[in-house]
Amino acid sequence: MTEQNTRLGIILMICATFIFAMQDGLSRHLADTYDVRMVVMVRYWFFAAFVIFMAKHRGGSVRKVASSKVLGLQIFRGVLLVAEICMTIVAFVRLGLVEAHAIFACYPLLIVAFSGPVLGEKVGWKRWSAIAVGFLGVLVILQPGYGVFTPDMLWALIAAVMFAVYGILTRYVARHDRPSTSFFWTGVSGAIAMTAVGIWYWEPMSTFDWFLMATLCVSAASGHYILIKVYDVAEASAVQPFAYLQLPFASSIGVLVFHDTLRINVVVGAIIVVSAGLFTFFRERKKKLAAA
Template structure:
């Protein structure tokens, strides 16, 4: 008789399932956002997504962390993070107007390399030669995808790269949040501050919402909130070295959604560049795990 899985094995399995489901939801979120960009400005999409998602995010935070999850000790840090989130999302959604879903998704995977560079140059962290080689390898993958100077180069390809840079700053800014605050607190304030910041700008770009698009705005809020919640829980249940590489399955979903909805077919260079970026990212994750062991 086969032995029942241990508590740790069950936890790891749950984490893997949650991570895969969360990545799929966020990929669906991106696909819906790309569909909406044909009728609405990215800022309006971001604003409505956060306004609709905020009540659900608060409910999840209270359920998972209690009322304490709504308390913050450093509101200024959350305001900064909200501003970074607005900038990153705006650029990423704007890139959907010009790029295929898979291409934009592949390029945003360079965020871990920006984190490495910023940590070394500005935060005084020691980065060993192997991580620098991984950064250079990942940058090579970016060049393969965007092909600067080539006939197929688009300036819009720089938008996901810029998004990755701002996203890296967002991840590093979590260090400025009070250690007493949970990941659920971060989730609530990230959604809330992004809605607060965008509400002052969105009236200048507002486009009347069509009745037939209401379900799409609801969908982007549901997929985005569900994805972030499941991925957060996955990292709580399972070591990052196991679940973090699963984030790259987003490229599979992006390729699938892009083909099914827009008949997008990424070329060989995009797949090659994405493979290089993913390989260097996975190497960085396992190298970091080896140092921590």
């Protein structure tokens, strides 16, 4: 991998994280007015159309891309992700972007923790120590026992666990299917599941909110497309730490647009969680380079 490709991958990753942060802001605004299930349903209609388009133009045919050796698991992944997105948006509305993202930032540590028993990967004491430190940061954010903890925080915490399970399953199905197949079923199975639930919560939207919804759909598709390009031009271990920039990007939107409160314990806890997560990334990258 050339230095130029790594630099391009970092630039694209920063762009993708900024787009996803904007997407979170749009999701929160729409969910303040409309039912979360309807908002996610419409977003997934566009997402499904996007993955089908990608299957036709980059995969050769929809049938070829849709062919899976672990179809049941692929469908479960897609349904799990769309449920996680609903929970995350609820957390945005109830907690604000700052606190929801600060708690959600622990998901890479959960993936590392789950990778041992589920995937059979070796997790050494240094990474287990980083996981422990990361969850200490989560406790700093939650402040249990000090009157600050609210049940609403569980929305973000459960969403982080769900996304970590989704990440582990994604790594597992990668042993059997191509990335294009996983991407296809993520969009299609999620759209079908969300339509079955969200259609019952349909309500009229204003013209301006339809514009925002269209912007949300385009940003989601473009963000995923840029993310695909990121991993086309650079190694995942080299660019993945920059995904944490979504936390300050989304927090800035929360403070400036939605007037979220920036509590000191949330800032300190988020720094601890992100630092622990970065350590696990760099530790994994060092091990891969040593093995190579």
